Amino acid sequence: KAGVTQTPRYLIKTRGQQVTLSCSPISGHRSVSWYQQTPGQGLQFLFEYFSETQRNKGNFPGRFSGRQFSNSRSEMNVSTLELGDSALYLCASSFTGVGEKLFFGSGTQLSVL
Amino acid sequence: GESVGLHLPTLSVQEGDNSIINCAYSNSASDYFIWYKQESGKGPQFIIDIRSNMDKRQGQRVTVLLNKTVKHLSLQIAATQPGDSAVYFCAEKGRGATNKLIFGTGTLLAVQP
Numbered sequence: 001k002a003g004v005t006q007t008p009r010y011l012i013k014t015r016g017q018q019v020t021l022s023c024s025p026i027s028g029h030r031s032v033s034w035y036q037q038t039p040g041q042g043l044q045f046l047f048e049y050f051s052e053t054q055r056n057k058g059n060f061p062g063r064f065s066g067r068q069f070s071n072s073r074s075e076m077n078v079s080t081l082e083l084g085d086s087a088l089y090l091c092a093s094s095f096t097g098v099g100e101k102l103f104f105g106s107g108t109q110l111s112v113l
Numbered sequence: 114g115e116s117v118g119l120h121l122p123t124l125s126v127q128e129g130d131n132s133i134i135n136c137a138y139s140n141s142a143s144d145y146f147i148w149y150k151q152e153s154g155k156g157p158q159f160i161i162d163i164r165s166n167m168d169k170r171q172g173q174r175v176t177v178l179l180n181k182t183v184k185h186l187s188l189q190i191a192a193t194q195p196g197d198s199a200v201y202f203c204a205e206k207g208r209g210a211t212n213k214l215i216f217g218t219g220t221l222l223a224v225q226p
Contacts, residue, residue: 004156031212033212033213033214035214035216042202042216042217042218042219043157043202043204043214043216044216045213045214045215048211048212048213055210055211056211056213058213090156090157092156094212098210098211098212099144099145099164099206099212100212101147101159101162102147102159102212102214103159104149104156104157104158105156106154106155106156107156
């Protein structure tokens with residue numbers, strides 16, 4: 001069974017641009033969560049989706065948004081990029097997403113110049 | 114953000130020794146806890162989990178201990194191997210219909226051959 005797949009693996013953008021990251025969960029998993037990882041702040045929760053509905057959202061500005069499609073695949077978007085948005089963005093999936101282990105992808109490393 | 118990661122503690126052990134990694138969690142209402150291992154360039158990998166109605170759980174070479182009285186979680190790795198070298202994160206989930214995880218700062222485990 002394939003794991004969580006995130007594309008692209010690396011991305012370089014400039015300030016002010018926007019970016020879309022993609023995540024394909026493990027087959028059969030209906031819950032997708034996104035996390036941001038930086039050396040200074042560690043792993044921080046961005047948002048969580050289940051059956052195309054956002055179930056929970058972290059403390060990030062409105063420039064960060066996401067969505068989930070009917071096939072459970074998910075995308076997150078960051079608009080008007082800032083230097084501080086440089087981070088590893090991790091996607092994780094689980095069956096229903098309540099009290100279950102999350103399986104993480106390898107992440108998308110975003111660099112904002 | 115909710116995760117503070119300004120300093121990464123390091124645990125250095127000899128190959129073959131047992132390792133104990135500790136974690137203090139923040140929310141006494143958390144009902145689910147997970148340990149993850151993260152190697153360089155990869156996403157977090159699930160190691161073991163435990164629910165709040167348990168105080169100990171064992172896996173292959175790993176044991177997790179939960180002390181709810183002092184809000185403390187520990188991961189014990191038996192016969193530590195060079196391949197165990199990585200950053201280890203504990204994570205907690207609050208009650209309710211969500212799988213949002215709050216991650217600890219992480220501990221770098223360095224195994225000396």
